[in-house]
Amino acid sequence: MLSVSSYHYKTGWTNEVFADTTDINPNKSSELSLLMRQMYNHAAEARKAVSEQRTVSYPKTFLNINTAKPTDDKTKNEYYTTFADLYLQTLDSYENATNTNRVKSFNNVVNACLACHSSHCPGPVPKIKRLLIPLD
Numbered sequence: 001m002l003s004v005s006s007y008h009y010k011t012g013w014t015n016e017v018f019a020d021t022t023d024i025n026p027n028k029s030s031e032l033s034l035l036m037r038q039m040y041n042h043a044a045e046a047r048k049a050v051s052e053q054r055t056v057s058y059p060k061t062f063l064n065i066n067t068a069k070p071t072d073d074k075t076k077n078e079y080y081t082t083f084a085d086l087y088l089q090t091l092d093s094y095e096n097a098t099n100t101n102r103v104k105s106f107n108n109v110v111n112a113c114l115a116c117h118s119s120h121c122p123g124p125v126p127k128i129k130r131l132l133i134p135l136d
């Protein structure tokens with residue numbers, strides 16, 4: 001599990017320019033729920049691609065993770081942004097991974113999902129855990 005202490009905060013990071021106004025909620029799901037489903041799908045696709053020694057780029061809409069509205073505003077605690085930025089940083093490392101460290105970089109992304117979920121939204125944790133690639 002990635003710990004928050006191993007995370008180096010990226011000071012130049014900003015989400016303002018990425019505000020996405022095309023995001024409509026057809027089934028009354030929150031913006032954040034819809035984003036999470038895309039993030040899950042990306043991770044599932046990336047997991048498959050690892051065995052083909054391929055990397056799957058992530059859509060830039062993922063940068064909205066800090067601003068997307070959750071179902072309930074109280075869901076986000078004071079660590080939310082730290083976890084969100086940690087996730088974005090692991091995504092960047094994953095995108096730059098080579099064949100030798102792709103599995104590890106991928107698992108780091110999933111561990112960043114789990115780090116936030118364990119304190120914010122434990123429901124999907126078992127489903128997210130199944131994305132991890134066992135290391136031998």
Ligand code: HEC
Nearest residue numbers: 030032033036039040043070071083084087113116121124
């Ligand atoms: C910074 C915190 C954070 C990170 C990182 C994070 N999540 Fe979430 N996730 C949440 C919160 C909060 C919700 C609840 C959203 C809501 O109810 O509006 C959620 C909801 C979900 C859901 C349920 C969506 C639905 O159908 O309503 C899934 C599945 C999910 N996340 C998967 C993931 C996966 C996979 C990753 C990593 C690729 C990830 N999450 C990373 C905080 C996070």
